[in-house]
Amino acid sequence: MDNKWLELHISVPAAAVDLVCAGLATLGSTGVRVFERQLDTFVAPDPDADAPESYPLRAYFPAEQDGDALLKCINEALGPLRAMFAHGWSEARLEAVSGDDWSESWKQHFPVFRVGKLVVRPSWEEVTAAPDEALLTLDPGMAFGTGTHATTRLCLEALVATLDTLDRAPRVLDVGTGSGILAIAAAMLGAGEVVACDLDAEACRVAQDNAAANGMAAAVEITSRPLEELGAGFDIVLANILAEENVRLAGELVARLAPGATLILSGILREKESLARRGFAPFGLEGPRLSERDEWICLTYRRAD
């Protein structure tokens, strides 16, 4: 697509972001991107960390206008805000950009994807699922787990493959549920009972919202209780937490497996494979089967019948 835009580059004080966005919209901006903290990382943002003083913005204007005149208008419009908020501004500059539709390109980071009969879509994508497919809708950026991260995808693939081998509705435990994506997927794909835990209360809240939005609130129990307080006898246990955390919790994870159950461990960097294998070696599990994507691996173990 050969769209052309004038792209505004500016950093603005954190407290002025909304006002600046509103001002730019009245000047004809067709969209603004605010570069906030990255949420889809393995390390949860520290809520106590100081919020940044300013945020970089990119705003987009149709290219068929005089850039110098537009920049003058922008500076005039921002004048009163600059007077109100003294610190955190950079000079505004405009760049001509082309060859890409900015309004769509950022969404490419959250494409619709399918794993077996599961279809995961961001809320803005209209998707028609086949009658035998389960459609899971997620808003990205609220808690870890849009499905776009390699570790989540590996878990979903292992989960779907495991469910395909079962002829009964399994009990599933999702440790470190984040957005709830794995737990909701399990419920949609026919799990009989799903328990999802996360030590982050905000993640639990997001997971609850996502479960409700997908009509799965009653099917998924979401809790912030620690693993050792949860029951046992699960047919599938998922843990997309870092290798070190998987190893630290190894005994508790294994203790929750029913005979014949599957344990899916993700969040393991390739260079941590031997650490993870060593951590689970004492428990006499079958496997592991290894799957990999980017710099991550997933280990799937089975407890003997």
Ligand SMILES: C[S@@+](CC[C@H](N)C(=O)[O-])C[C@H]1O[C@@H](n2cnc3c(N)ncnc32)[C@H](O)[C@@H]1O
């Ligand atoms: C990488 S995210 C995984 C989210 C989601 N399950 C997925 O696969 O996309 C890891 C989550 O595990 C949680 N977590 C880390 N250690 C945990 C523990 N010991 N018990 C429960 N939750 C934990 C974090 O708060 C975070 O939400």
